[in-house]
Amino acid sequence: MYGTGARYLDSLSNTSFFIKLLAAFLIAGFFIEFVHRVTVQLDKSYDWKEKPLVRLLLQFALGMLLPGIIDLFFLSIYQWYFGINTMYKDPSAQSSFPVMALPVFLFNVYYLFYYHILRNKQDKEQTPSSNEILLVQQGTKTIPIFLTDIRFIYHQNRMNYLVTCEESKFYLNETLDELERNLPHRDFFRVNRKMIIHYRACLNFKSNGHGKLILNLEPPFAGEVTVSQNRSTQFKEWIKR
Incomplete structure (x- = not known):
């Protein structure tokens, strides 16, 4: 209705007003989802x-x-279909395109601020320090292990184990999902369903030709360690640090 000179209160009694309003909401919803998906992928x-x-x-x-x-294209179809004419002597002053384009800009600003708020919160929660430890069990004893000494954690035979830089092995009570959430993401990466590694554990890696990566770890691990195809790109970005 912007730029048409129509009276808003008078339009409420017109059935076509609600059809136009619904169409406008559908277009707005499309752009919210479009900007959201673009932002998530980026x-x-x-x-x-x-x-x-x-x-x-x-x-x-x-x-x-x-x-x-796309907004301009939708707007042209919208105005043509409903017979809306906003072209006056000064089209730029009457055009409703700036009003429709403004939310697209605001969606981007919203996601930008939302991203930085979440990122700063995550950095505060996961900032590693030299005295961070993980408690492990050895018999009846509980032993504190520095995170910098951990090389990898893996699941085998329904048990979770931790291996240090000195090749010591310990049993863990936590699940890999819990450990993945609590360990600093900058230093630890979930390479597959059964293993989390510290960046210092990776000596080298290579492609298996099918999108997966094969890792060579130190200390050596008895078995092939692979990074799944959907995690390989993320792993390469992470290991560059």
Whole structure:
């Protein structure tokens, strides 16, 4: 209705008003979801802190420019279908495109601030320090192990084990899911369902030709250690630190 000169209260008695309102909500919902999906995918490959310039360009191109073009297309169809004419002597002053494009910009700003709030919270919770330890069991004794001494944690025969840099092995009560949540993500990575490794444990890795990665660990692990195909890209970014 913006730019048409219509009276809002008078329009409430018109059935077509609610049809137009529903169409506007569907378009708005589409753009909220579109910007959200673009942002989530970019978060996976182009972190704001690691690649700020590339991320800024891609966010602008895919999160603002592309939705703006699609927005203009939707707006043209919308106005044609409902017979809305907003073209006056000064089209730029009456066009409703800036009003429709503004939410696309605001969605991007919202996700940017939301990302940084979550990232700062995560960094505070997971900032590693030299005196962080993990408690392990050995018989009736409870032993504190420095996180920097851990090389990998694995699941075998319904048991979870921890191996240190000195090749000492300990039993763990926690599940791998619990450990993955509590260990600092900067230093530890869940390579597959049955293993979490410290970055110092990885001597080298290679592709098996099918998208997976095969790791060579130190201390040596009895068995093949692989990174699944859907985690391989994330692993390569993580191991660069």
